[in-house]
Structure formats: structure tokens, C-alpha cells
Amino acid sequence: MINTMVEIKDYSIKLGTFQLNNINLNIREKEIFAVLGRTGSGKTVLLESVAGFYRKFSGEVCIQGKPVVKIPLERRQIGFVYQDFGLFHHMSVYENITYGLKIQRKDKAYKKEMADKMAEILSIGDILNQYPGTLSGGERQRTALARALILNPKLLLMDEPFSSLDPATKEMMYQQIKEIHKLFGCTILFVTHDFNEAQIMADRIGIMVKGELRGVRKSTDLFKNCQDQEVNQFLLGRYEKGGAVHERVCFAG
Amino acid sequence: MRERFSVFSLFEIITIVITVIVISFTSVLIVAIVLKGLPYLGQAFYSEEVQFAVKMSLFTASISTIICMALAIPTAYALTRTAFPFKKLCQMMIELPLSMPYLVLGLSLLIIFSSDFGKALKELGFKVVFDKNGIIIAQTVVNLPYVVRFIRTAFEEVDERLEFISGSLGAAKWERFITITLPLSKNAIITTIILAWSRGLGEFGATLMLVGATRMKTETLTTSVYLNLATGDTGASMASATIILIISLISLFLTNWIGRKNPQESRMKDVNR
Numbered sequence: 001m002i003n004t005m006v007e008i009k010d011y012s013i014k015l016g017t018f019q020l021n022n023i024n025l026n027i028r029e030k031e032i033f034a035v036l037g038r039t040g041s042g043k044t045v046l047l048e049s050v051a052g053f054y055r056k057f058s059g060e061v062c063i064q065g066k067p068v069v070k071i072p073l074e075r076r077q078i079g080f081v082y083q084d085f086g087l088f089h090h091m092s093v094y095e096n097i098t099y100g101l102k103i104q105r106k107d108k109a110y111k112k113e114m115a116d117k118m119a120e121i122l123s124i125g126d127i128l129n130q131y132p133g134t135l136s137g138g139e140r141q142r143t144a145l146a147r148a149l150i151l152n153p154k155l156l157l158m159d160e161p162f163s164s165l166d167p168a169t170k171e172m173m174y175q176q177i178k179e180i181h182k183l184f185g186c187t188i189l190f191v192t193h194d195f196n197e198a199q200i201m202a203d204r205i206g207i208m209v210k211g212e213l214r215g216v217r218k219s220t221d222l223f224k225n226c227q228d229q230e231v232n233q234f235l236l237g238r239y240e241k242g243g244a245v246h247e248r249v250c251f252a253g
Numbered sequence: 254m255r256e257r258f259s260v261f262s263l264f265e266i267i268t269i270v271i272t273v274i275v276i277s278f279t280s281v282l283i284v285a286i287v288l289k290g291l292p293y294l295g296q297a298f299y300s301e302e303v304q305f306a307v308k309m310s311l312f313t314a315s316i317s318t319i320i321c322m323a324l325a326i327p328t329a330y331a332l333t334r335t336a337f338p339f340k341k342l343c344q345m346m347i348e349l350p351l352s353m354p355y356l357v358l359g360l361s362l363l364i365i366f367s368s369d370f371g372k373a374l375k376e377l378g379f380k381v382v383f384d385k386n387g388i389i390i391a392q393t394v395v396n397l398p399y400v401v402r403f404i405r406t407a408f409e410e411v412d413e414r415l416e417f418i419s420g421s422l423g424a425a426k427w428e429r430f431i432t433i434t435l436p437l438s439k440n441a442i443i444t445t446i447i448l449a450w451s452r453g454l455g456e457f458g459a460t461l462m463l464v465g466a467t468r469m470k471t472e473t474l475t476t477s478v479y480l481n482l483a484t485g486d487t488g489a490s491m492a493s494a495t496i497i498l499i500i501s502l503i504s505l506f507l508t509n510w511i512g513r514k515n516p517q518e519s520r521m522k523d524v525n526r
Contacts, residue, residue, distance in 0.1 A: 074421075080418055103422060
């Protein structure tokens with residue numbers, strides 16, 4: 001039997017002029033799920049909502065059956081990797097990675113052992129003593145991943161994790177994240193605007209348009225036509241401007 | 254060199270001229286105190302009264318700074334990280350004294366501590382009016398709104414997402430505060446401590462209203478300037494003013510030095526070198 005990791009029911013939230021409307025979504029345990037949409041479609045807000053970032057909303061977001069906002073943040077067992085990776089700049093890479101273990105009052109030897117293990121998996125052994133300001137985009141991302149994964153979270157949330165990486169590093173990170181997924185067995189939910197990335201990485205893909213989740217498809221069926229013209233336009237790489245539909249040059253797909 | 258000057262536009266020249274006027278004005282003020290005060294400085298250091306004033310100023314300013322920080326850090330946290338009713342109104346109340354004359358603040362303190370409440374405190378052994386405790390309270394009341402505002406701004410500048418990540422890594426709220434918010438506001442907090450301490454040293458209006466100006470009893474450096482000037486001893490007055498100036502210069506230097514220190518390693522720093 002496949003268990004549900006994330007369950008979103010009739011979820012709506014208003015943030016200033018932006019609104020997420022009536023989102024319904026189930027994400028299974030150990031699944032890799034991508035939320036695909038244009039900039040400003042509400043992908044990040046949806047991701048933050050799953051993490052329990054917001055308090056004022058209607059509907060429900062549950063992690064393993066429990067409303068996320070009712071679980072104290074420190075006990076949610078989620079790993080969150082932001083687009084800019086959100087590293088603690090006043091700490092070295094080693095201190096960043098072992099932060100969660102320090103909070104759990106683990107001893108030095110255990111922290112060292114775990115940090116070395118994570119460093120080996122993510123190939124960051126040579127930068128452990130450096131500070132985040134001196135790292136490249138790929139190194140920052142791997143540090144943020146190591147920091148989140150060292151606690152073996154049941155749910156890993158990633159906000160456009162590959163957007164600031166060059167194509168070669170991206171390809172390498174796709175493979176690395178897939179290996180991590182196999183190794184740690186966590187559920188991964190990530191948002192992206194890149195069709196190619198969503199197809200390579202995810203089992204299923206949710207398509208966001210104007211604050212609404214317009215459909216969930218298997219990654220192999222991503223480009224299948226549907227009745228929603230806005231979804232079709234988005235997937236075909238078109239955009240509307242002043243009522244007219246324009247072709248968009250699409251490098252991503 | 255000629256090329257460097259030729260790039261100045263008329264707008265820039267006007268701003269530079271105004272800057273020179275401001276610098277000249279400030280320099281004249283400082284030079285006036287130094288020139289008048291320096292000849293008496295050596296003598297002043299041996300004066301029992303000046304020594305008392307220096308000790309009193311350093312002691313009261315240090316204690317009031319500690320009290321200010323102990324009150325301002327939790328207050329700033331509550332104002333920036335918690336949601337309680339009438340928060341904006343509370344913030345306005347806390348910062349209201351910023352726009353009040355210190356003499357008026359001192360008068361309010363005098364009314365409070367001359368009342369039955371103040372008398373009860375005195376009977377319990379905590380004398381405020383005409384006592385050094387009053388100096389500490391006056392300095393604290395005058396500085397607290399500034400300190401709360403500086404620390405609040407520092408906390409607001411810390412990216413709340415970092416605290417969120419810290420929480421998702423298992424940190425309770427107080428641990429997020431200790432390990433993320435405080436270290437990231439460290440420079441601003443140290444600068445605030447130095448500024449609060451210097452402002453405490455220079456406080457006069459509220460102190461005068463609450464504890465008066467009694468030689469060798471409630472005499473701080475600023476009170477010493479006032480008392481000596483009032484009795485016609487311009488030299489001693491200038492000497493005390495020069496000591497305040499020296500302490501201010503040291504704290505300004507420390508503030509700038511800490512402000513320039515950047516503990517975060519940056520790739521840009523290497524590029525710019």
C-alpha cells in the first residue's frame with residue numbers, strides 16, 4: 001500500500017495581491033514530485049505552504065496525516081533548500097552541515113563522522129572549512145543539501161534548486177539528487193520553471209498557472225494536450241500579451 | 254591628477270563645498286574645546302572632583318548600558334518576531350520619548366520618584382532622587398528608545414528564512430535566536446552598546462532634573478562642566494569637556510572599526526584586492 005506523505009485539501013491563501021486558489025494535491029511517500037510553472041505562478045508559495053510557513057489560510061495541508069501548522073517547526077522533519085540555498089553565512093560549511101546535530105546535542109565524534117559521510121556523498125570534503133561567501137553555486141547547493149539531509153528528513157522541499165547552476169553542474173546535480181533519493185528514501189517536492197528538469201527528475205508533475213494547480217501528470221505525459229488552453233499555451237511555450245497569443249522561444253523543453 | 258578633478262560635475266562640487274563647510278564648523282567646535290581645555294587637562298586629572306566625575310560617569314554609563322541592552326534585546330525580539338495585540342501602538346509608545354525633550358523626561362521621572370511610590374522605594378533602601386541610582390535611571394530612560402530602535406532594525410534585517418531553516422533543522426525558537434538572529438546582528442549590537450554608553454556619558458538634561466547637580470555626590474562629567482562653568486571656573490569646565498571629547502572620540506573610533514569589520518568571507522573581497 002502506498003502511503004500519502006503530503007495531502008493538500010482545498011487550500012487557498014492570499015498574500016497581498018497574489019492568491020493561491022483551491023489547491024488539492026496528494027504526494028506519495030518516497031515520490032519525487034515537481035511543481036512546474038512560470039515565474040509568479042505561485043510555486044514557491046505552495047512549497048512554503050507545505051513547509052508550514054504561513055498561518056492565515058483556508059483549507060488544510062497535512063504531512064503524514066497531521067496538519068503541518070500543528071506540528072512545531074522543529075519536529076516537522078522537513079528539509080528545506082531555498083533557491084539561494086539560505087546558508088548561514090556566519091558559519092563554516094562544516095558548521096552549516098552539522099548545525100542540526102549540534103542542536104540535537106550530538107557529540108563531536110558523531111558530528112565529524114556524519115559530516116564526513118555527507119561530504120563524501122556530495123563531494124564537498126575539500127570545502128568544509130570554508131565560509132559560504134567563498135563557495136560557487138554548485139558548492140552552496142551541495143552544502144545546503146548536506147545540511148538538510150544529515151538529519152535524514154522524511155520530506156525534502158526544494159525551491160528552484162538548479163536555477164542558478166550552469167548546465168554541466170545541473171546535469172551532475174540531477175544524478176546526485178536521484179542517488180540521494182535512492183540512498184535516503186525521502187519524499188522530494190521541488191518547484192521549477194524548467195520542463196526538462198521536471199521531466200528528468202520527477203515521477204509526477206503538477207502544473208501551476210496563475211495561482212491554481214491546473215493538473216497533475218506523469219512526467220512521461222507532460223506534453224499531452226488537455227482542454228485547459230492556458231496549460232496548453234504554457235506547455236507549448238506560448239504566452240498571452242494584451243489578449244493576443246505570442247510564440248515564446250523555449251530553450252528549456 | 255587634472256583628469257581626476259575634471260570629472261567633478263557642478264552638482265558634485267556643490268556637495269563637496271557644503272561638506273567642507275560642515276567639516277570646518279565641526280572642527281572649530283572641537284578645536285575650541287581642545288585648545289581651551291588642554292592646558293588644564295593635567296591639573297584636572299589630579300583633581301579629586303574630576304576623578305570623582307570620571308568614575309561616576311563611567312560607572313553610571315556602564316550600568317545603564319547593561320540595563321538598556323537587557324531590556325532592549327527581548328523587547329526588540331518581541332516587536333519583530335512575535336504577534337501580540339496592539340504591537341504597532343506599543344512600538345510607538347516605546348519610541349515616543351525619542352521626540353521628547355530630555356528635560357521633560359527628567360521631570361516625569363522626578364514626579365514618579367517623588368511620589369509615594371518613590372518614597373516607598375527609598376524606605377526599601379533604593380533611593381533615586383538626588384542619588385547615583387537616579388543618574389542610572391535617567392540615562393536608561395533617555396537611551397532605551399534609541400537602543401530598542403537600533404536593535405529592532407538589526408533584527409528586522411536578519412533574513413527570517415534563515416531562522417525558518419534553522420527551525421526546520423530542529424532548533425527551538427530560543428535556539429534560533431541564539432544561533433542565528435543574535436550572531437547575524439552582532440555588529441549592530443556592539444555598535445549600539447558603544448553608542449548607548451557614549452550617550453549615557455553625555456546625558457545631562459534628565460539627570461539634572463532627577464538628581465540635581467551636587468558636587469562630589471551626583472557629579473558626572475557633564476554636570477562637572479555645568480557646575481564649573483556656573484561658578485566661573487572655565488578652565489576646569491573645559492578640562493572636563495575635553496575628557497568627554499576624548500572618550501567620545503575613542504567610542505566613535507571603536508564604532509567605525511567594528512562597522513568596517515566583516516567576519517564573512519567573500520569572493521568579491523578577493524576579486525577587489
